[in-house]
Structures are given as structure tokens and as C-alpha cells.
Amino acid sequence: MSAAAGEIEEGLTFQPKFDSEGLITCVVTDAGSGELLMVAHMNAEALRKTIESGDAWYFSRSRKQLWRKGESSGHGQRVVELRVDCDQDSLWLKVEQQGPGACHTGRRSCFYRAVPLGQGAATLEFREQERTFDPEAVYGKK
């Protein structure tokens, strides 16, 4: 293992590795239940604002803009703990999810469908069909 790899994996210096688009992947779980809520991305500015404020800020790849989670929906996320992985190219946010859910489709978690195993052309199966809020009421017509 190189000295640089050793420092990244075993050191105390936070040196997040952003990808070619300047983003780092964030896994977001509910600090209480441990449930996986969503996967999102941060750029350097979103990460700085998150660390400073304790509110989750992301960078929207589709809208190409910085975004404080909850600024449209009111469903913000207070960060209870922020972790980084061995090679410092992924982050884990344990959050207190405010409001009824994290997903823009109106569900608590974005991961509401399962892919059956052992099959070829897979048909998805809903695991959480019901919404916890009405996305049209929260975000307006899309």
C-alpha cells in the first residue's frame, strides 16, 4: 500500500475525493431506525455548508444546482452523524428526517421497489406502495 493510500484509509485528514463532475456520493439513513432513505450527491460547496450548518445540502444533478434538502418540501434533514468510507469517495449521513418522507414521489424512502432475484427480465415488486404525503400538494404540479 502506498503512503498516500495509507493516509487516505488510516489517517485523520479529511480529503474527500470528488468524481470527474466534482461530486461525491452520499448514502442517507434515518438516524433512529437505520432505514435507507435516499442516495444523493454533494459538490464541495454542499459538503462545506452541510458540515458548517448541520443541515443536509446536496447538489442536484438533474437541476444542476445546490439544494438544501427541504427547501421546497419543508422536509429537511438534520445531520446527526457524518461518516466517510475507507477511500474517502463516499459519505454516509445519519439524519433526522423532518416531515413525512425523503422521497419526492411522496414516500418515506426512495427505495420502495424490489428487483426479484433468480429471474431474467425482472419485473419490479412494490414494497411500499402507499405514499406518506401527496407530492402534488407539497411540490405543486410537475
Next chain:
Amino acid sequence: MSAAAGEIEEGLTFQPKFDSEGLITCVVTDAGSGELLMVAHMNAEALRKTIESGDAWYFSRSRKQLWRKGESSGHGQRVVELRVDCDQDSLWLKVEQQGPGACHTGRRSCFYRAVPLGQGAATLEFREQERTFDPEAVYGKK
């Protein structure tokens, strides 16, 4: 919302969205404890092999090759459930982790360090200092 977006978010057709490098992000948790073990990536072939076999296959971005988790370490992952998120660009694998850990550094989880909040130049804090296995014994000298 467009018809295409509606089908991706609410439909039953699995249409995973690979990024410009042909990869999709995978969040991997312990099916028993719910603990976040690692973040990895799959290409289309790794995803097909995972669905067919029930063993976790990934694509290594550093080694640029398909890789069955555990083929070097013996620490494989049996997939208990596979989920996809709303916009079908992230996967969640709930796995039975075989052996003492998922991380190549010798720990159970890759997320063994925390980034303190409310500080500027952040110094990492270890949350799991101890290794659950000796990586040199498992992988050989690196």
C-alpha cells in the same frame, strides 16, 4: 411529470440507469443488523450475474474489472433483497456478509471514521478503530 418519468418512478419495468461510465451505484447493508457495510458499483454484467446467482458481483473502478465479492478474501455476500430507487439510478443490496467483514482494510464496514460537524478544517474521528481481520493475511501484502 412526463410519461417516461412516471413509468420509471411508478412502473414495474426494471430499467436501471447506468452513468456515463456504464456504472450504477450500490448501497450495501447487512440484512440482519441493517448496518451500512459499503458502497460499490455494478456494470450491466455485474448486475445480471448478481440477479441470476444471488451472489454480489461488482465492477471495480480502480482495477477496471468485474469482481465477485469474496473471490479474493472469501468474504462473499449473499443477496437477501435487491431494491432500486425512484429514478432507478441507485441500487440497495441487503446482504448476508460472509466472514468477518466487508472492508478491504480489515473492518466490518468501510465507514469507520466520522467527520465532525460545525468545524472548518475537519479532523476525522475513528468510530471503529479495531480490525475484525488482518488484511495482509487475507489479501497478501499490498
